[in-house]
Each structure stands twice: as structure tokens, then as C-alpha cells.
Amino acid sequence: MSVTKHRDKDIGFVEIDNPPVNAIGQAVRQGLLDAVRWAEQERLTRVILTGHGRAFAAGADAREFDGAPIEPHLPDVLNAIETSDVPWVAAINGVALGGGAEIAMACRMRIIAPGAQIGLPEVTLGVIPGAGGTVRLPRLVGLSDALEIITTGKPLVAADALRTGLVHAVEDDPVDAALAIPGETLACIVPTRELPAPKTDISLIAAAREKVAAKSRGQVAALRAIDVIEHGLDKPFGQALSMERAVFLELRSGEQARALRHVFFAERAAKAPDWLRSDPAEIARVAVVGGGTMGAGIAYALSNAGLTVTLVETDAEGAARATDNVARIIETSLGRGLIDRAGADDRRRRIGVTDDYSAAGGARLAIEAAFESMDVKRAVFARLSEALPSDAILATNTSYLDIDEIAASLPDPTRVLGLHFFAPAHIMKLLEIVRGAKTSDAALATGFALAKRLRKVPVLAGVCDGFIGNRILSRYREAADTLLIDGSTPSAVDAAMVEFGYAMGPYEAQDLSGLEIAHANRRRQDATRDPQRRYVPIADRLVALGRLGKKTGAGWYRYSDTGTRIEDPIVTDIVLAEARSAGVSRTVFSAEDIRDRLVLAMINEACDILHEGIAQSAADIDLVTVFGYGFPRWRGGLLHHADTLGAAEIVRRLGALSLEDPVAWKISPVLLECANDNLELAKWTRAPR
Structure with missing residues (x-):
């Protein structure tokens, strides 16, 4: 009844x-x-x-x-x-x-x-x-x-x-x-x-x-x-x-309501895949390695869920910094009324900070959130493997690095998976759960169970450079830099994407996060970069000048003492110099041109991610882009928005862009298939192999 x-x-x-x-x-x-x-x-x-x-x-x-x-x-x-x-x-x-x-x-x-x-x-x-x-x-x-x-x-x-x-x-x-x-x-x-x-x-x-x-x-x-x-x-x-x-009734049948319902139902459906039948490990204590901004946020999120956390740093000085980072999060949450004094005290009790790996010996799960270096991460995993029980699950929070390479350094690579949190980890809802080539079903099941306990939106991802979200982000930034050298400005690009629905554009966002992060990733990719693919070095020039973003007072913009963003002629000079060096005849791009190119670049990359099996569905990509990267929720996520444009129309527009650059704008096989079959991306599935 x-x-x-x-x-x-x-x-x-x-x-x-x-x-x-x-x-x-x-x-x-x-x-x-x-x-x-x-x-x-x-x-x-x-x-x-x-x-x-x-x-x-x-x-x-x-x-x-x-x-x-x-x-x-x-x-x-x-x-x-x-x-x-x-x-x-x-x-x-x-x-x-x-x-x-x-x-x-x-x-x-x-x-x-x-x-x-x-x-x-x-x-x-x-x-x-x-x-x-x-x-x-x-x-x-x-x-x-x-x-x-x-x-x-x-x-x-x-x-x-x-x-x-x-x-x-x-x-x-x-x-x-x-x-x-x-x-x-x-x-x-x-x-x-x-x-x-x-x-x-x-x-x-x-x-x-x-x-x-x-x-x-x-x-x-x-x-x-x-x-x-x-x-x-x-x-x-x-x-x-x-x-x-x-x-x-008018709004109910409108495009925005349909998009928001799509995200609503996709979020409710986000869970472990049906084929995953293994039982998760029983987790009461978690080790987190690395007490920086990300590690401290992960530790706090775990304590919010009632878990006991051992936060491990390399030395006493690092442990002191980690203690301060955790304390800052607790005090901020207290000040915002998210927790009371009793809750703050409970979280302090649950999070213990140490520089001794053996103190984490009782943990059944460890999450590494150390510096983004393969050598550093392999060293951390070796120490965790020694300190923790042989059946403990080892997770990395890496944003880009090859999880299979990390796992290969251990006697039992089945224990390893990726748990890619988003900053700030105690606030952002998305959790990419990355399945390595040898990741066991039990490890995956534990990742999904943890996501549920943390009230995160879990999305299963495969191994590639950047997984789902950061791979799309890299293509977004690459397309933005191409617009920049070919005739636009950081403020014009940012304004166009804010008008589209983002909270901030790509250049303001980079200034907030720090330009050195993307710079380090580009250096890591130097050895494998396609020599036929166009490379725009403007951001490298800024980093060489020490312009790392808002924290240094200058990046793509200059910042006043009060934090006000100011367009900087130094950036303009660098852009113009690089354009002359590359023999570029700069042109004017309208806000519509900017939005069209950046959104199409992301859609095309997302479809390649689907084609390669890195993402399981278009809905998963929508969840990643909405909950992790600020894609406007009211547009339903990246590929839901793509379906409002239609695959045939996207292929037509990409075809025109591919005449300019056939490498960067090579059309995804998924888009071609959907255009030929008049199929929505939401309904595309990989053929059995």
C-alpha cells in the first residue's frame, strides 16, 4: 500500500x-x-x-x-x-x-x-x-x-x-x-x-x-x-x-530540467558495477601517507565517516605541518557550523599524525597522497607493504601516474587500486576508483564501500594518463592555449566559459591551483609527446618567471594585495612573442567561437575515453565533469550536453576544425559511429571483444 x-x-x-x-x-x-x-x-x-x-x-x-x-x-x-x-x-x-x-x-x-x-x-x-x-x-x-x-x-x-x-x-x-x-x-x-x-x-x-x-x-x-x-x-x-x-509544467519539459534530472538519476545510480560480487574488506583504521593539503583533507574525510586514521609523514617536521593542516580544516569546519566542539574533539582523537610507518600497522587500507613522482610513490608503497598486513589494500591518490607501474613494484599487485580524491577532499563529492590491470575484485569492492561510507559519488576508471577527469581537463587546457596563441586572451577565454556556466575559466582556475602542477605533468610527458602534435609553451614561460598563480601574486593574471585579478601586459607580451616565433597570424575569436572549440575538444576527448574503455558509460563521464570539474550541472554533464547538440552536428563541426589541425582534432570513432547510426552517446556501448 x-x-x-x-x-x-x-x-x-x-x-x-x-x-x-x-x-x-x-x-x-x-x-x-x-x-x-x-x-x-x-x-x-x-x-x-x-x-x-x-x-x-x-x-x-x-x-x-x-x-x-x-x-x-x-x-x-x-x-x-x-x-x-x-x-x-x-x-x-x-x-x-x-x-x-x-x-x-x-x-x-x-x-x-x-x-x-x-x-x-x-x-x-x-x-x-x-x-x-x-x-x-x-x-x-x-x-x-x-x-x-x-x-x-x-x-x-x-x-x-x-x-x-x-x-x-x-x-x-x-x-x-x-x-x-x-x-x-x-x-x-x-x-x-x-x-x-x-x-x-x-x-x-x-x-x-x-x-x-x-x-x-x-x-x-x-x-x-x-x-x-x-x-x-x-x-x-x-x-x-x-x-x-x-x-x-512548462519548466518540467524544458532542457534544463531534463539535464538536471539526468544528473540526479546518474548520481543515484553511481555504485559498484553489477559484475563486482566480492565482499569488501572490513575497514576500521586507515593509513594516509602524506599530510599536505590533499592528504590532510582525505584524513579529515575519513574521520568524518567514523574511521580512525594514522596520517604518516616523512619526518618530524612534515608531521608538524600535517598536524597544522588537519587542525586548520577542523577549525574551519567548526567556524562554519559544520561540526560542534564535541565533533571537533572527536576528529582530533581519530586522526593520529606520525613519521613512523610501523604506527600504521593495524590499518587494512592505506591511501598514498604523496608528491606526484613515480619514484616517491614506489618508495611509499614499498614501506607500506612492509608495515601493513599482507592482505591490506594499498591505494594511490595519484592524478596522472600509471597505477600498473606502481603496482608492479610490489610482490602482490592485486592489492593496488587508485582512489583519486578531488581537492578539497573533505568537500568534493567525486571519487574516481581506478582499476589496474591486476587489481582484485576485493580491492575494488573495498573502494566502492569506502566511497559509500564517505558519501562520495564513485566512478570506475581505467588506467591512462589522467584517468577520466584529468585527461579531459588536459585537452581543455590544450585547446585553450591554442586559442590563446592564435588570437585570444586569458580573460576572453575565461569570460566565455563563465558565460557557458563554469564558476571560473581555465586560466583563473590554473592560477588558483598553481601553474607548477600542470608544468610538472607536461615535463613528465615530454618523452612520449607526439612530435606531430602542436605544443604551446606559453605556460612554461610563465613558470620560468616564477609566476605560479595567485599564491605568488602572478600567474596568467596579476593579483593585488587584496586578491583582485588584474590583466597583465607581461602575459600579453609573452603570448605575442610566442605567436611570432611560431609564425602564427593571430585572428579574433568570438565568445561563441571560444566556447564551441573548448567544449568540442572536451567532448571529442571524452568519446575517445569511452572508446578505450577508460570510462564505462557516458553517464559516468557526466558525473566526473559535473562533480569534479565544474561543468555546469544544469547542462547535464559533458556528454549529456553533447547529446543535445547531436553527434552528427558535432562531427560536422569537428570536421571543419580538423582541416586546421588533423592531429588535435581527429574525430573520435564513437562520434562517427553515433553520427552514422543516429545514436545518442548515452546509449552507445562498446562492442564485445
Whole structure:
């Protein structure tokens, strides 16, 4: 049963029961509508509505969004609840999101458990609330809070829900509290639809639009939500609901909503592959080697998950730096309210820092996060192999290096895999799990189990230079440097990609991370670089001048004492000098030209990654680009976006570019196959070998 109901004397109890999260599909909507009629026929004095399990109702069933709306529609169900002669009380026992929050707002009273959350996250799926959220919420919490809640999509914890007036009480047992409400108190509470709408405040609305435009460039849902809220303030309740519903249905079928649903479902599906049947190792203690920014972040992430960590450095001085790095993360998390004092103390207890490998002897998993050098990593793995049990799993966090070469130096290479975290490791959700040629299924299963425990998005990758994400990133930067020497500027390239939806362009991002990282990788590739492939040495010139990015005050840009980015004529001079040396006749590239070339370069590289089996699916590449590299989520990830362009159109554009440079723009066999067969990249699979 999707909705269950029973009565005890004159009180009705209705429970949404649609595991795992009580999504509000057609059966739930029909069950609630039937419950309204049942309560009226039974002449009950109240109905207490709750959810089975740990959720009240976690929103609409997004799987229905790709088809026509199915009756009964949620707005009609909520109108029936709100206008019923029998008052309903929402006993919010767990998350009440989207339609779940809208159901609660249609009830006469709302009582929430201390650990529950309530909110309207619809804009994160490219739509707006579609069952009265934009109309009822302002009446309950006021215009300012309603604008913030709806445009950010962030749920409220119980205390904040009470503070804003969204709920009437916070109680340990909401059902018992709902039972205890005096009948006369319940009778005096005005239904939400009868509350007056707040007055229009032009300044508040303008500020909300400005904030959304700055934070959600290119996205339409939040701005449309503001429009609907504003227009509904001076309209009759029913007319405001109709306007909201029309915009919701329009956005639901739009490109951005489809893209965001794609990412939503891809993230939910990210897990160990079906063929992986081995049991993971039981992990309670983890060794992390390297206490720099990355290693400290990994250690902190592990402690967040309740694991005990031994953080190993090379000497006492390194251990002291590692201790400071961990302390800094803990204090930052404490300052941001992510943990309390007790949580901070717990993490300090869980992370022990040492320069003695033998102290890590009880770990069943080790994660190496040392300097990106093959010699360094092989030395670390040799010491780990000696210090840890023979069945302990050894993982490397390398971004580019050959995991098979690292593993070959050990007596048992089956123990080795890649766990490629992204900085900052305790915040970024992506985890590339890299399978070497001899990596055992047990090691892989342990990697996926760890990802789940850390609440990371796991993506299986094969061994190549850069795996999935960094290989695409390298091609992106190569294409950007080619544009630079051929006629563009760092600021023009960055601006074009920010307009596309990135938080920052490739040059600003390099200045933030440090130019020496990519420089070291280019030097590593010198011996194997294709002599026919064009090489642009501008970044090498900057590094030679000590311009390593923001941390040195200059990189692709110059930075003021306050950190303000300034275009630097020195960079312009270097670009022009290199163009003259290469015999380049510089031309002008429009923002559209820049975006087109950079996005096509990434798509083509991603398709080669698919073709080689480095990535298992287009959806995996979408997850990597969204969660690891800032590709705009509302475009659905790199290859979802490619499917909106169409393989045939991409092949046509790449064909034109290949006339300029047949090596760099060689068209991927996957794209050619999809263009010839009129096939989406999302549906492409490798032929059996």
C-alpha cells in the first residue's frame, strides 16, 4: 500500500508508505485523496498524517516528469486536504521536501521532529514548486524567507522551520504531539489559503533577482520562481496556484530540467558495477601517507565517516605541518557550523599524525597522497607493504601516474587500486576508483564501500594518463592555449566559459591551483609527446618567471594585495612573442567561437575515453565533469550536453576544425559511429571483444 489509514475512535491516522523515501507518485496521490474522502465519510475530528520509516515525503516521483501529468494532480489533492471539514495535522517525522513540504503546508498544523528537515528544492531540478509552494510559503513565513527558501532550494532544519513560522512546534514524537492538540486550538488555526499574502516589496524582490543572477548564471528556474512569487502576491489564491502550475509544467519539459534530472538519476545510480560480487574488506583504521593539503583533507574525510586514521609523514617536521593542516580544516569546519566542539574533539582523537610507518600497522587500507613522482610513490608503497598486513589494500591518490607501474613494484599487485580524491577532499563529492590491470575484485569492492561510507559519488576508471577527469581537463587546457596563441586572451577565454556556466575559466582556475602542477605533468610527458602534435609553451614561460598563480601574486593574471585579478601586459607580451616565433597570424575569436572549440575538444576527448574503455558509460563521464570539474550541472554533464547538440552536428563541426589541425582534432570513432547510426552517446556501448 502506498498510503495506509486507520482510525482510533474519532481520530484518523494516515501514513505515506512508498519506500524508500515516500516519493509522491500517482498511487500516493490517489491514496491521499481517498483518505480525505474517508475521513469526511467517517466524520473524524482530525487526521494525523505522517510518513513510514525515516521520511515524511521526499518529493515528487521525478520518473513521472518525462511523461504527461497523471491524475490525480497534487494541487487538487492538496486543495482537498486544505478545504476538508476534517482538519489535517502533518506529523513530520523525517525529510519533507518538495511535494512533501507542500503537503505539510496544506495541513492545518505542522509539527516536526528535531532531526527532520523541510524545504522546497525544486529549483535544483530545474523547476519551481508546482503544488502551491510559491503561494502558501510566503503566507506562512513572509516574503523574505520564502524567496530565500525557494530560490536556494536548501531545506530548513527543524529549529529554523520553527523560527520562520513554517511549522508550529518541534517535538520528539510529532504523532503524540498531534494527538495532544486540544480540539479548540486546532479549530482556531486558519487554513494557509485563508492567510493574507505579504505585501509586495520591490527592493526585496530585486535583491533576490540580483543574488540569483550572480550565483546561478544561465539557470532559469530560480528567476522564474521569483516571477511567480511576485505575480502571485496580489492575485486571488486560486489564480496564483494556476499561474504557478503553468510555469511548473512548462519548466518540467524544458532542457534544463531534463539535464538536471539526468544528473540526479546518474548520481543515484553511481555504485559498484553489477559484475563486482566480492565482499569488501572490513575497514576500521586507515593509513594516509602524506599530510599536505590533499592528504590532510582525505584524513579529515575519513574521520568524518567514523574511521580512525594514522596520517604518516616523512619526518618530524612534515608531521608538524600535517598536524597544522588537519587542525586548520577542523577549525574551519567548526567556524562554519559544520561540526560542534564535541565533533571537533572527536576528529582530533581519530586522526593520529606520525613519521613512523610501523604506527600504521593495524590499518587494512592505506591511501598514498604523496608528491606526484613515480619514484616517491614506489618508495611509499614499498614501506607500506612492509608495515601493513599482507592482505591490506594499498591505494594511490595519484592524478596522472600509471597505477600498473606502481603496482608492479610490489610482490602482490592485486592489492593496488587508485582512489583519486578531488581537492578539497573533505568537500568534493567525486571519487574516481581506478582499476589496474591486476587489481582484485576485493580491492575494488573495498573502494566502492569506502566511497559509500564517505558519501562520495564513485566512478570506475581505467588506467591512462589522467584517468577520466584529468585527461579531459588536459585537452581543455590544450585547446585553450591554442586559442590563446592564435588570437585570444586569458580573460576572453575565461569570460566565455563563465558565460557557458563554469564558476571560473581555465586560466583563473590554473592560477588558483598553481601553474607548477600542470608544468610538472607536461615535463613528465615530454618523452612520449607526439612530435606531430602542436605544443604551446606559453605556460612554461610563465613558470620560468616564477609566476605560479595567485599564491605568488602572478600567474596568467596579476593579483593585488587584496586578491583582485588584474590583466597583465607581461602575459600579453609573452603570448605575442610566442605567436611570432611560431609564425602564427593571430585572428579574433568570438565568445561563441571560444566556447564551441573548448567544449568540442572536451567532448571529442571524452568519446575517445569511452572508446578505450577508460570510462564505462557516458553517464559516468557526466558525473566526473559535473562533480569534479565544474561543468555546469544544469547542462547535464559533458556528454549529456553533447547529446543535445547531436553527434552528427558535432562531427560536422569537428570536421571543419580538423582541416586546421588533423592531429588535435581527429574525430573520435564513437562520434562517427553515433553520427552514422543516429545514436545518442548515452546509449552507445562498446562492442564485445
